[in-house]
Amino acid sequence: MLQNPNLPSSKTSCFSCSLREFCLPAELEEDEINAINFLINRSCKTRRGGYLYRAGMDFQSLYIVRSGFFKTYVLDEDGREQVTGFHMPGEMLGLEAISTNVHTCHTVALEDSETCEIHFARLEEIGRIIPSLMHHFHKIMSGKIVHNHEIIALLGGMKARERLIALLLNLSDRFAKLGHSSSNFNLCMTRKEIGSYLGLKLETVSRAFSKLQKDGLIKINSKSVQLNNISWLKQRSGRYCQVIEGAEFL
Amino acid sequence: MLQNPNLPSSKTSCFSCSLREFCLPAELEEDEINAINFLINRSCKTRRGGYLYRAGMDFQSLYIVRSGFFKTYVLDEDGREQVTGFHMPGEMLGLEAISTNVHTCHTVALEDSETCEIHFARLEEIGRIIPSLMHHFHKIMSGKIVHNHEIIALLGGMKARERLIALLLNLSDRFAKLGHSSSNFNLCMTRKEIGSYLGLKLETVSRAFSKLQKDGLIKINSKSVQLNNISWLKQRSGRYCQVIEGAEFL
DNA sequence: CGTACGTTTGACTCTGTTCAATTGCCGTGG
DNA sequence: CCACGGCAATTGAACAGAGTCAAACGTACG
Numbered sequence: 001m002l003q004n005p006n007l008p009s010s011k012t013s014c015f016s017c018s019l020r021e022f023c024l025p026a027e028l029e030e031d032e033i034n035a036i037n038f039l040i041n042r043s044c045k046t047r048r049g050g051y052l053y054r055a056g057m058d059f060q061s062l063y064i065v066r067s068g069f070f071k072t073y074v075l076d077e078d079g080r081e082q083v084t085g086f087h088m089p090g091e092m093l094g095l096e097a098i099s100t101n102v103h104t105c106h107t108v109a110l111e112d113s114e115t116c117e118i119h120f121a122r123l124e125e126i127g128r129i130i131p132s133l134m135h136h137f138h139k140i141m142s143g144k145i146v147h148n149h150e151i152i153a154l155l156g157g158m159k160a161r162e163r164l165i166a167l168l169l170n171l172s173d174r175f176a177k178l179g180h181s182s183s184n185f186n187l188c189m190t191r192k193e194i195g196s197y198l199g200l201k202l203e204t205v206s207r208a209f210s211k212l213q214k215d216g217l218i219k220i221n222s223k224s225v226q227l228n229n230i231s232w233l234k235q236r237s238g239r240y241c242q243v244i245e246g247a248e249f250l
Numbered sequence: 251m252l253q254n255p256n257l258p259s260s261k262t263s264c265f266s267c268s269l270r271e272f273c274l275p276a277e278l279e280e281d282e283i284n285a286i287n288f289l290i291n292r293s294c295k296t297r298r299g300g301y302l303y304r305a306g307m308d309f310q311s312l313y314i315v316r317s318g319f320f321k322t323y324v325l326d327e328d329g330r331e332q333v334t335g336f337h338m339p340g341e342m343l344g345l346e347a348i349s350t351n352v353h354t355c356h357t358v359a360l361e362d363s364e365t366c367e368i369h370f371a372r373l374e375e376i377g378r379i380i381p382s383l384m385h386h387f388h389k390i391m392s393g394k395i396v397h398n399h400e401i402i403a404l405l406g407g408m409k410a411r412e413r414l415i416a417l418l419l420n421l422s423d424r425f426a427k428l429g430h431s432s433s434n435f436n437l438c439m440t441r442k443e444i445g446s447y448l449g450l451k452l453e454t455v456s457r458a459f460s461k462l463q464k465d466g467l468i469k470i471n472s473k474s475v476q477l478n479n480i481s482w483l484k485q486r487s488g489r490y491c492q493v494i495e496g497a498e499f500l
Numbered sequence: 501c502g503t504a505c506g507t508t509t510g511a512c513t514c515t516g517t518t519c520a521a522t523t524g525c526c527g528t529g530g
Numbered sequence: 531c532c533a534c535g536g537c538a539a540t541t542g543a544a545c546a547g548a549g550t551c552a553a554a555c556g557t558a559c560g
Contacts, residue, residue, distance in 0.1 A: 074399060074403060076403060076407060080407070082402070082406055082407055084402055095395055096392060096395045096399060097392070098388050098389055098391075098392035099389045099390075099396055100396075124381065124385060124388070125381075127384075128381065128384075131374065131378065134378075134384075135374060138348050138374070139349045140349075141348075141388075141392070141395070142345055142346060142348035142349035142391070143349035144395055145346045145349075145391070145394055145395060146346045146349055146354055148398035148399070148402065149324060149334050149346060149354070149355065151402055152398065152401055152405065153324060153326060153332045153334070155402065155406055156332055156405055156446065156447070156448075156449035159547075160547075160548070190505095190506065190507090191506075191507065191508095192506080196406065197406070198406075199406035199407070200548075201549055201550080202506085202507080203508085203509085203548090203549075203550085206506095206507060206508055206509080207508085207509080207548095209507095209508095210508075222506085222507075222557085409515075410515075410516070440538065440539090441538070441539065441540095442538085450516075450517095451516075451518080452538090452539080453516090453539090453540080453541085454515090454516055454517075455539095456541080457540080460541085472538080472539070502559105502560095503558105503559090503560090504558090504559090504560100505557085505558085505559100506556085506557080506558095507557095508554085508555075508556095509553090509554085509555100510553085511550105511551090512549105512550085512552105513549080513550070513551095514547105514550090515547090515548085516545105516546090516548095517544105517545080517546075517547085518543100518544085518546090519542105519543090519544085519545100520541100520542085520543090520544105521540105521541085521542085522540080522541080522542100523538105523539080523540070523541095524537105524538085524539075524540090525536100525537085525538080525539095526535105526536090526537090527534105527535095528533100528534085528535085529532105529534085530532090530534090
């Protein structure tokens, strides 16, 4: 489901990578890209259920998802897992670890996945030579913060049904950006993982899905979802299902 | 309450600033600090209730709180405010705006405050010359992400009482780092703002405070709080008030 | 083929919300 | 100086949404 026909092969240079727009600024010269190529280890494969890194491990590298799907989570004091994100191709992983030089979350592949490994110290070095690369990296980090704010707003203010719609629309957008269908896709996480991410119990997630289906807004069959009318969902995602003038959210 | 006796005056150099450890890496030469001084505008004063910047404004500069207290918030589609953070001296503001070059949240002073303004483009330039400065900046951004994860975990998994305790302990730690009392301090935000931040209604916040006081864990009188036994609170912050072996959280 | 896991659904409980009334505090103006 | 209005905080009672517990079903995998 997540296999992009243009999937970059392990031998491909960043220059011809289909995800290049996510990782690199637009205006690079070819020799600059060659320099960047040099710092990337493209050979990182993680099988479904495998860990890319674990909380507590020393931090050395950032990762960019090339194919597949990851979740990140932290364990709270009771040892229960709190999902902090789902990650699709083009997204960067490991940024939280820069502050302490130790990874603070676990990152596990929800399907067979590939990543590019970027040695962080070398990224900082090359960033000095290629300012636009450094700036692009700052934008990526900042974007993470913005995204986190959106999740905080979601957890702070939305009801179960709205949270679910927000998640579905968010995934829809991200699939669309990768060239997949925005209205039909597979959820490769469990109800429990969705619930953990959205601050809900798995039963609540299940019930909310059923309700949305009964209302004709989505069609869902275990992992596969179909969004029946995305723009309508966007309008109706608002609290209490009032019609709200087209503000996109999350 | 927040006035630090060592408050940096508007004329002070970063070199002798009491907040230096928050903003700058440890191992700088004096001439490097002079270069950094050059990029900082120290004259930013914001009166209580005034805005440092607003969502939608063009992004040019980051800010570091020098004295006072800020809150940041976003407005959701209904125009209701969702508080995304409270900010004390030494903390950096504006990082969310790097990704789009536009501020995405409103930042308002909850008491008379001073900030250092840092022109971001110039920070990137000087960062190329002083790598440890650039690296320190990366750590600060990364730290924001970690902190956001903690809030997400709080909103996703904790009950009202635990959220409140977590907030109090978090403020306590931050006051302590600034050289203030960790057990007695003033909340300069309203119950409503606390509620918005913690994903609760103001009545729930008020009730939870009352309950904590009745249980002898805190003493609270409108804005002023006293934590009776911090380490005990830390242990008892856990879910359902079970005793949990000393894991710090948030 | 059987076990384990994920999902769905129902009935009941409980936490937090909503609505409303009351108190306390502070600044303004008579 | 006190009276008044406005805002924040507290508290109560009724209600709703999500959590908990439990049962039953489907599906994936060894």
